[in-house]
Amino acid sequence: DAGITQSPRHKVTETGTPVTLRCHQTxxxxxxxxxxxxxGHGLRLIHYSYGVKDTDKGEVSDGYSVSRSKTEDFLxxxxxxxxxxxxxxxCAIMGGTEAFFGQGTRLTVV
Amino acid sequence: xxxxxxxxxxxxxxxxxxxAFNCTYSNSxxxxxxxxxxxxxxxPKLLMSVYSSGNxxxxxxxxxxxxxxxxxxxxxxxxxxxxxxxxxAVNKGGSNYKLTFGKGTLLTVNP
Numbered sequence: 001d002a003g004i005t006q007s008p009r010h011k012v013t014e015t016g017t018p019v020t021l022r023c024h025q026t027x028x029x030x031x032x033x034x035x036x037x038x039x040g041h042g043l044r045l046i047h048y049s050y051g052v053k054d055t056d057k058g059e060v061s062d063g064y065s066v067s068r069s070k071t072e073d074f075l076x077x078x079x080x081x082x083x084x085x086x087x088x089x090x091c092a093i094m095g096g097t098e099a100f101f102g103q104g105t106r107l108t109v110v
Numbered sequence: 111x112x113x114x115x116x117x118x119x120x121x122x123x124x125x126x127x128x129x130a131f132n133c134t135y136s137n138s139x140x141x142x143x144x145x146x147x148x149x150x151x152x153x154p155k156l157l158m159s160v161y162s163s164g165n166x167x168x169x170x171x172x173x174x175x176x177x178x179x180x181x182x183x184x185x186x187x188x189x190x191x192x193x194x195x196x197x198x199a200v201n202k203g204g205s206n207y208k209l210t211f212g213k214g215t216l217l218t219v220n221p
Contacts, residue, residue: 042213043154103152
């Protein structure tokens with residue numbers, strides 16, 4: 001399995017609080033991604049990174065920010081969590097042209 | 111038109127059946143194509159890449175039709191263990207790799 005881990009795996013937070021999800025890889029891959037998965041919507045790209053300090057928006061980036069200060073870590077931050085951000089979040093790395101996913105983070109905003 | 115569209119499903123088939131999934135994509139410049147499998151409450155895992163010449167892996171066959179902009183996945187002699195959600199994915203390529211996924215199709219194989 002690709003060396004990619006997400007933390008935390010589960011989180012419950014209150015509306016309006018900041019939340020940071022971490023993705024860590026041991027594969028030294030350049031490309032990293034954050035997706036969210038919701039019933040009826042499938043996997044949607046939030047942000048991605050193509051190198052240290054190089055990031056770009058995906059299709060559902062509003063309300064999210066990311067940072068990548070080193071190759072192995074890609075952080076996703078919800079500045080002020082809302083109930084609409086309750087979802088399962090997956091981090092992925094691109095090895096060649098194929099993506100490998102972390103185990104996901106289940107985030108509930110109450 | 112959405113970038114990637116899939117049969118909505120769900121598909122319920124008996125063991126031993128043949129089942130086919132289709133997926134269309136809107137960007138004719140797309141370069142790479144994939145099928146992923148996702149089990150309930152798990153992460154998606156790569157099932158197979160899809161090549162222009164078509165490719166086969168045991169009971170699974172994937173095909174690409176660039177002219178009509180669709181990819182397909184055929185599962186022969188389906189097993190109970192094939193029950194999962196199948197997601198197609200398309201990579202537009204170019205300078206930045208971004209995988210766009212279909213919404214997925216749920217397959218249930220019944221005894």
